[in-house]
Amino acid sequence: MSGGVSGGAAAAPFVIAIDGPAGAGKGTMARRLADHFRLHLLDTGLTYRAVAHRILAEGAALDDEGAAIEAARAVDLSRLDREALSAHAVGEAASRVAVIPAVRRILVDKQRAFARRLPGSVLDGRDIGTVVCPDADVKLYVTASAEVRARRRLAEIEARGGTAEFERILDDIRRRDERDIGRADSPLRPAADAHLLDTSEMDIEAAFLAAKDIVDRVLDARGKA
Numbered sequence: 001m002s003g004g005v006s007g008g009a010a011a012a013p014f015v016i017a018i019d020g021p022a023g024a025g026k027g028t029m030a031r032r033l034a035d036h037f038r039l040h041l042l043d044t045g046l047t048y049r050a051v052a053h054r055i056l057a058e059g060a061a062l063d064d065e066g067a068a069i070e071a072a073r074a075v076d077l078s079r080l081d082r083e084a085l086s087a088h089a090v091g092e093a094a095s096r097v098a099v100i101p102a103v104r105r106i107l108v109d110k111q112r113a114f115a116r117r118l119p120g121s122v123l124d125g126r127d128i129g130t131v132v133c134p135d136a137d138v139k140l141y142v143t144a145s146a147e148v149r150a151r152r153r154l155a156e157i158e159a160r161g162g163t164a165e166f167e168r169i170l171d172d173i174r175r176r177d178e179r180d181i182g183r184a185d186s187p188l189r190p191a192a193d194a195h196l197l198d199t200s201e202m203d204i205e206a207a208f209l210a211a212k213d214i215v216d217r218v219l220d221a222r223g224k225a
């Protein structure tokens, strides 16, 4: 049976934090874990994408802090439209607004409020285990080599009938990694107590099973399973 998490007497939410670079497979892993353990799911990348999308739609500059703050305040977690926010350019723009500390503070507050929901949540992003939910019950840091991530992205584009150049995708991925790892506020890095999962040699199923195993062990150890 798929294992729901029960709150127990204290009824504290059970939180799984998943961080890692773009294209490492966090999103699919987060969705599968949330389904399996019957937890709420928040892709925090969508919150930064929503800010970028609004700024682009208004024709404002991506470094216009006032516009970005207003856009961050307007983000409604219950109305994040994955389709509308999925464009590559929006992801690129998101990584630019994500360097603005005031934007991060506003979005992190909303993400923390989400993480307080019972019976618990899976949140994926870049700073979940380090900043948003430093007390998460399970922290996973999911990586894969830049080449593998570029190959996966190309396969996704081709599966949707599109075309792209491998080298360009690889350049984009490297640029986004640099921006996410190099920013001063909440850079992408594994929390000290994160489980590292390199999915370079794993398919989606193997990556999910490895993650599920880690969560099962935590639940077993607490007698919550």
Ligand code: C5P
Pocket (backbone or CB within 6 Å): 022, 044, 045, 046, 048, 049, 091, 094, 095, 096, 098, 124, 125, 126, 127, 128, 176, 180
């Ligand atoms: O994960 P996704 O590609 O949708 O994220 C878009 C961008 O949003 C990332 O490149 C990153 O700069 C930013 N982000 C962030 N912190 C998060 C999630 C996403 O800075 N928790």
